[in-house]
Amino acid sequence: MNDMQWTPIGSEPLPPPLPPTRVDFTGNRTEFRKLVTKGAMLELVTFGFYRFWLVTDVRRHLWANTAIDGDAAEYTGRAKELLVGFLFALAILVPIYLAYFLVGIEFERWQGFASTPLFISFYAFGQFAIFRARRYRLTRTVWRGVRFWMDGSGWAYSFRAMLWGLLVFLTLGLALPWREASLERYKMRHTHYGDLRGEFAGDGWTFFKRGWWLWLLSPIALVIFPLAPFFYAEFKAREWRWWLDGIRIGGVSLSSELPHNAFYGLYWKVIGWWTLLSAIFGAYIGGATMLVVALSGLSVEQAFGPGNAAKSIPMLVMMVVGYLALALALNIVMRVYLQRDLWAKVLETVDVHNIAAAADVRGSAELASALGEGFADGLDVAGF
Amino acid sequence: MNKLSTETPAQSAKPTIFFDGVSSRRRQVTLTLGDALEIAEEGGGPVVWPYADIRRADSPAGILRLACASAPPLARLEIRDALLASNVTARCMRLDEHQTSRRGVAKIVGWSMAAAVSIVCVVLFGVPLAADRLAPLVPKPIERRIGDASEVQVKTIFGRNLCEDAAGKAAFIKLVNRLRDAAGLDDDSMTAGVLPTPVPNAFALPGGKVFVLKGLLDKAESPDELAGILAHELGHLKHYDNMRGLIYNGGTSFLIGLLFGDVTGSSAVIFASRSVVEASYSREAETAADTFAIEIMHALGRSPKPAAELMFRITGKEGGGLTSILSSHPLTEDRLARMTKEDRPPSGPPLLTNQEWTALKSICGSGKI
Numbered sequence: 001m002n003d004m005q006w007t008p009i010g011s012e013p014l015p016p017p018l019p020p021t022r023v024d025f026t027g028n029r030t031e032f033r034k035l036v037t038k039g040a041m042l043e044l045v046t047f048g049f050y051r052f053w054l055v056t057d058v059r060r061h062l063w064a065n066t067a068i069d070g071d072a073a074e075y076t077g078r079a080k081e082l083l084v085g086f087l088f089a090l091a092i093l094v095p096i097y098l099a100y101f102l103v104g105i106e107f108e109r110w111q112g113f114a115s116t117p118l119f120i121s122f123y124a125f126g127q128f129a130i131f132r133a134r135r136y137r138l139t140r141t142v143w144r145g146v147r148f149w150m151d152g153s154g155w156a157y158s159f160r161a162m163l164w165g166l167l168v169f170l171t172l173g174l175a176l177p178w179r180e181a182s183l184e185r186y187k188m189r190h191t192h193y194g195d196l197r198g199e200f201a202g203d204g205w206t207f208f209k210r211g212w213w214l215w216l217l218s219p220i221a222l223v224i225f226p227l228a229p230f231f232y233a234e235f236k237a238r239e240w241r242w243w244l245d246g247i248r249i250g251g252v253s254l255s256s257e258l259p260h261n262a263f264y265g266l267y268w269k270v271i272g273w274w275t276l277l278s279a280i281f282g283a284y285i286g287g288a289t290m291l292v293v294a295l296s297g298l299s300v301e302q303a304f305g306p307g308n309a310a311k312s313i314p315m316l317v318m319m320v321v322g323y324l325a326l327a328l329a330l331n332i333v334m335r336v337y338l339q340r341d342l343w344a345k346v347l348e349t350v351d352v353h354n355i356a357a358a359a360d361v362r363g364s365a366e367l368a369s370a371l372g373e374g375f376a377d378g379l380d381v382a383g384f
Numbered sequence: 385m386n387k388l389s390t391e392t393p394a395q396s397a398k399p400t401i402f403f404d405g406v407s408s409r410r411r412q413v414t415l416t417l418g419d420a421l422e423i424a425e426e427g428g429g430p431v432v433w434p435y436a437d438i439r440r441a442d443s444p445a446g447i448l449r450l451a452c453a454s455a456p457p458l459a460r461l462e463i464r465d466a467l468l469a470s471n472v473t474a475r476c477m478r479l480d481e482h483q484t485s486r487r488g489v490a491k492i493v494g495w496s497m498a499a500a501v502s503i504v505c506v507v508l509f510g511v512p513l514a515a516d517r518l519a520p521l522v523p524k525p526i527e528r529r530i531g532d533a534s535e536v537q538v539k540t541i542f543g544r545n546l547c548e549d550a551a552g553k554a555a556f557i558k559l560v561n562r563l564r565d566a567a568g569l570d571d572d573s574m575t576a577g578v579l580p581t582p583v584p585n586a587f588a589l590p591g592g593k594v595f596v597l598k599g600l601l602d603k604a605e606s607p608d609e610l611a612g613i614l615a616h617e618l619g620h621l622k623h624y625d626n627m628r629g630l631i632y633n634g635g636t637s638f639l640i641g642l643l644f645g646d647v648t649g650s651s652a653v654i655f656a657s658r659s660v661v662e663a664s665y666s667r668e669a670e671t672a673a674d675t676f677a678i679e680i681m682h683a684l685g686r687s688p689k690p691a692a693e694l695m696f697r698i699t700g701k702e703g704g705g706l707t708s709i710l711s712s713h714p715l716t717e718d719r720l721a722r723m724t725k726e727d728r729p730p731s732g733p734p735l736l737t738n739q740e741w742t743a744l745k746s747i748c749g750s751g752k753i
């Protein structure tokens with residue numbers, strides 16, 4: 001019989017007093033890079049079906065390495081749920097696509113290109129999907145043995161998003177801060193951690209004051225193209241900070257000191273990689289062309305000229321292979337910089353106030369299905 | 385019996401934390417490794433986890449986090465001391481049973497390959513077959529509705545009104561009727577007209593609508609040239625090519641989209657593979673329509689060659705290489721070669737008289753558009 005006692009002796013660590021607690025991200029970057037590299041390759045050989053597993057692994061890594069008040073979170077979602085959600089969403093979307101097609105014909109008969117507004121219905125569906133996907137992710141997020149959950153209605157959310165979307169369109173984007181504040185309020189008020197209810201304290205005016213000049217300057221970025229990433233990074237940083245500052249759950253609140261220039265480096269690194277990889281791809285295509293020309297013993301004109309369809313097939317294959325390799329590399333770069341690094345960068349600025357309010361929360365609620373994620377995947381609106 | 389580390393100094397002992405899965409309370413516990421794992425909080429009865437039910441949960445490095453299949457699903461035990469952790473893991477035989485193993489990944493790859501192969505087979509064989517079988521079965525009213533819808537679009541692009549010069553129209557109707565009788569198409573469904581636009585082209589829409597664009601008429605030098613092209617378009621109608629193409633394109637784009645999903649993050653691969661697959665399908669349809677046109681022209685005792693010459697005048701030499709794989713039509717020089725082979729001296733009467741031909745040429749009014 002193995003009989004072992006484990007008795008830590010000594011004083012218990014006192015619960016942290018008033019100063020805010022930090023959020024720590026302890027994820028190993030190399031490990032993450034290996035994870036997404038392997039995932040991207042598997043995605044390639046499985047024609048993309050591996051995406052459900054990769055997305056799940058990425059979330060598991062990020063969640064498990066994020067510790068609030070010393071306790072790491074956990075993502076309990078599984079890839080099979082996403083796959084099933086995707087298949088269900090497909091079963092629902094296919095008849096809708098067909099109906100869309102038939103309705104479109106009726107509209108066209110009446111007036112050419114009149115069916116364009118029908119795209120709006122897909123936008124509505126996309127918003128619904130975003131809400132439901134968020135619900136899925138939250139119900140798979142566990143901290144201290146209690147899960148987050150959401151109520152509220154996806155369609156009610158979609159309706160709000162549509163109306164605000166219209167207003168943003170009519171005001172040329174000026175209403176965007178108020179749209180975000182309103183939608184965030186809806187989402188956070190229907191967000192719960194155990195028996196604590198969420199709230200969103202941010203308001204549109206604050207966001208507007210932080211970013212209005214970006215709105216004014218945005219036409220410049222259209223002219224002077226290299227400025228665009230700066231503007232976007234600036235906007236994103238301000239948006240993140242405003243969003244984090246507004247989050248409340250029960251008595252717990254967040255605040256963030258995210259500097260306005262926090263994302264410059266990230267975006268420029270992505271652009272740098274993108275340029276480098278494109279250059280390599282270009283050189284590869286050039287090299288492949290020369291190789292084909294050299295091997296076939298024809299001039300460039302002849303090789304791609306009339307009557308040489310058969311000779312251009314190896315060229316086509318080489319191009320496809322090169323393109324897939326490029327897509328794969330870009331996929332890895334995006335995930336490492338725009339998911340992992342961005343996540344780490346944001347979290348290191350976050351302070352959690354009054355975490356003691358979440359010290360004894362009772363768990364409740366049921367799991368939501370992954371149908372929303374499936375729709376989001378089918379409609380290509382997913383976040384992460 | 386190994387009594388282990390009971391009196392480990394407190395400084396090195398990192399606390400073991402237990403969450404019962406009901407409340408978020410952080411409980412500092414002591415473990416007893418007996419027949420089962422006993423988790424005891426000071427002042428409470430122990431929670432017992434059978435070793436066989438214990439599973440590993442995700443955790444940051446340096447912490448062993450455990451769950452238990454027979455406990456509340458979110459109950460978690462966090463062991464921070466490496467030695468204790470290894471003692472516990474040594475006893476849990478089924479710790480990692482639920483994780484995706486190497487075999488699990490191989491299975492995913494295998495199934496995806498199977499799915500991909502079946503999708504490719506469906507795209508290459510199933511969808512064309514379905515399109516061929518289904519297209520003739522599409523009810524006429526639906527076909528006509530689709531035709532009406534596309535007619536509205538076509539007219540938005542190429543001009544609202546058909547050319548209406550009375551003498552020209554009479555000549556055009558005579559020409560179309562002769563071809564239609566030879567083609568054996570039922571009359572009620574077919575309409576034809578000339579649209580006033582300089583683009584040299586002609587096309588057939590679902591529901592039996594044939595449009596000739598003025599640009600083509602201007603380039604045509606004899607009734608036979610125009611007749612051959614019209615016969616080709618009637619071939620498309622006869623073979624239900626519009627409906628077949630619609631079903632085929634809808635089916636393949638859906639399936640290829642399904643196949644690649646978001647692997648590339650963009651639709652370039654989808655677009656490229658779709659164009660290659662669909663172009664080859666439409667090349668077949670074009671060749672079949674050419675065959676039909678040759679038969680009609682022969683039946684009327686005229687040569688199909690002038691039509692190919694007209695096409696050649698419009699497109700010029702098209703070349704080969706990459707373009708021929710992506711092209712939706714057979715190369716014009718190949719079509720010309722084929723129709724030249726089918727060239728026969730005219731045995732039937734001319735399709736239009738000289739006056740009728742002149743009238744047709746000026747159906748849109750005498751002026752240039």
Ligand SMILES: [Zn+2]
Pocket residue numbers: 616617620670673
């Ligand atoms: Zn054709």
